Amino acid sequence: MHAFGFLSFGHYGHGSGLGDPDARQALHDAVEIGVGADQIGVNGAYFRVHHFARQSASPMPLLSAIAARTRDIEVGTGVIDMRYENPLHLAEEAAALDLIADGRVALGVSRGSPEPAKRGWEAFGYTGSTDPRGADVAYEHFDRFMGAVRGEPVVDADPRTGPAGRLRVEPHSPGLERRIWWGAGSRESAEWTARQGVNLMSSTLLTEATGASFTELQREQIDRYRAAWRDAGHEWSPRVSVSRSIFPIVSDIDRQLFGLRGQASSDQVGVIDDLRSTFGRTYADEPDVLIEQLRADPAIAAADTVMLAVPSQLGVDYNLHVLRAFAEHVAPSLGWRPNTSGPVEALHVRS
Structure with a gap:
């Protein structure tokens, strides 16, 4: 593991109190968590994107706000x-955004997960899909998006206003195409991702259930991605990220919130989007135990970036406490070094 970041699902409610921020508070909290994470030396701040739900939806304003107030941290989506x-x-x-942030943008894109709205993309104007999950729309949009990001011409110039020829989308940010990830939910989609020439993002859910453990299945997904990448002959080395729910227990608050969850947690198999799927476990334990558990995780061993799914509803202080605890007590033993040149801040969380 060379880097770690946090992954926020951006949930919000009606502003009734702790654990139920309204939309405004959730967005402001996200910015402050990003700023605090940058000061700790966390490598990335990533956010889930959902529609027709009480979660983050339009990521660019949020990422822009974080990028404007930070120096080193990568900002992106997942x-x-x-x-x-x-x-x-x-x-x-x-x-x-990438030009404003001086090359600190890393966008994860994908077909997306199930949404509350039935065929909600059609309300956004994208009709004509023959797939009940809209995968054909996603793949078509992704192909055009990547062409534009790579600077390929997409439209004829109007000779009445200038020279004839073909025009690309402007502005263009060189290098951004190598910081695009595809969120792959299966071994087959990981191989497809490699053929597209983009990085691999794998979450705490795989839309497969073979009887293998989640970490073994995810490791196979990563290995097949890397093999397909080599076969495709791409001329650069890709990044691979995995997501985990990890909570170092270093205070009484941690024990109250997560002390029993880690002991009872295990992989689960269920159905999501009509697909039999495997869900990864939660890691919650004392730091020395976590280090051994994470060292034994074959997918983490194969990935270069780990994204910690954080409980954003619990507010800025607690989320930064989780990140500091991981940065100070766990991550260095897994090979991580902070973004910043200064030391990781000591913990200052009341028990």
Whole structure:
């Protein structure tokens, strides 16, 4: 593990109290968590994107706000649902943000997960899908998006206003194409991701259930991705990220919230989006136990980036406490070094 970041699902409610922030508070908290994480030396701040739900939906304003107040941390998504996106507009926004952030943008995109709305992408104007999950829309949008990000011409110039020829989307940010990830939910989709020439993002859910443990199945997914990448002959080395729910227990608050969860947690098999799926466990224990558990995780061993799914509803202080605890007590033993040149801040959380 060379890097770690946090992955926020951005849940919000009606503002009734701790654990139930309204939309405004959730967004402001996300910015402050990003700023605090940058000071700790965390490598990345990533956000889930959902529509028609009380969660983060439009990521660019949020990522822009974090990028404007930070120096080192990578800002990105995990993942943008391409069924809902105008691919050329997204490419414009991504390039502009990347130029403002001096190359600190890393966008995870994918077909997306099940949404509350039935065929919600059609309400955004993207009709004509023959797939009940809208995968054909997502793949078409992704192809156009990547072409635009790579600077490929997409439209004829109007000779009445300038020279004839073909025009690309502007602005263009060189290098951004190597910081796009596809969120793959299976071994087959990981191989497809490699052929597309983009990085691999794998979460705490795989839309497969073979009888193997989640970590073994995810490791096979990563190995097949890397083999397909080599076969495709791409001329650069990709990144691979995995997501985990990890909570070092270093205070009484941690024990109250997660002390029993780690002991009882194990992989689960269920059905999501009509697919039999495997869900990864939660890691919650004393730091020395966590280190041994995570060293034994074959998928973490094969990935370069680990994204910690954080309980964003619990507020800025507790989320930064989780990140500090991982950075100070666990991550260095897994090979991590902070983004910043200064030392990791000591813990200052009341028990």
